[in-house]
Amino acid sequence: MTSNMNHSRAVHTASLLSNGKVLITGGYYGNSYLNSADLFDPSTNTWTTTGSMNNARYVHTASVLTNGIVLVTAGSNGGSYLNSAEMYDPSTGTWTTTGSMNHARYSHTASILANGHVLVAGGWDGSSFLNSAELYDSSTSTLTTTGNLYGARREHVASVLPNGKVLVTGGSYEGSYLNSAELYDVSTGLWTTTGNMINARLAHTTSVLTNGDILATGGYFYFSLSTSELY
Structure with a gap:
């Protein structure tokens, strides 16, 4: 058994980072759509919060790039479909927006x-x-x-x-x-x-x-x- 995540969520993403930690992003809980992110540290079996995304989203994608940065694309915030993309830097625990997609999309x-x-x-x-x-x-x-x-x-x-x-x-x-x-x-x-x-x-x-x-x-x-x- 490990400790629980800091936020209940479904239809989120999970990405294995180059430092061995796992980044969980977005999803939804009840009627709320989430921009929060959690990190799992397998060396301690514990969860910590990290920087929140700029946009709440679910049914999005998360990709670990060759430089270790995580690219999150599109999804929905429950009210609209997104063409935005943002990047997570594991060294700082922060998100920055990057170029928008040409088409909003999810799934x-x-x-x-x-x-x-x-x-x-x-x-x-x-x-x-x-x-x-x-x-x-x-x-x-x-x-x-x-x-x-x-x-x-x-x-x-x-x-x-x-x-x-x-x-x-x-x-x-x-x-x-x-x-x-x-x-x-x-x-x-x-x-x-x-x-x-x-x-x-x-x-x-x-x-x-x-x-x-x-x-x-x-x-x-x-x-x-x-x-x-x-x-």
């Missing part, structure tokens, strides 16, 4: 590429399912658009493959559950379709295995799934 994915950029793809902006994608460049703190997904989707999953490409699987679109998959090529900035999953699923997980295969497990398709499959 999207964020993938750290081999070149250090972050690929943000898909999601929902409060009225439309998104097929747009954009790249965050930490050297310039800017987000630029890149090739669109073939299929708009939210609650999908993205995996960075050993060859550097990004595999996006499943999700939902306009009330339909998706079994489609597509690949993003970093060298061209374009997406191509690839083999469909056997089962449509959203809110599932994917794991990159040591042999390069991708294991997709569980998720939701009208009910919770126990199925798994390999790509």
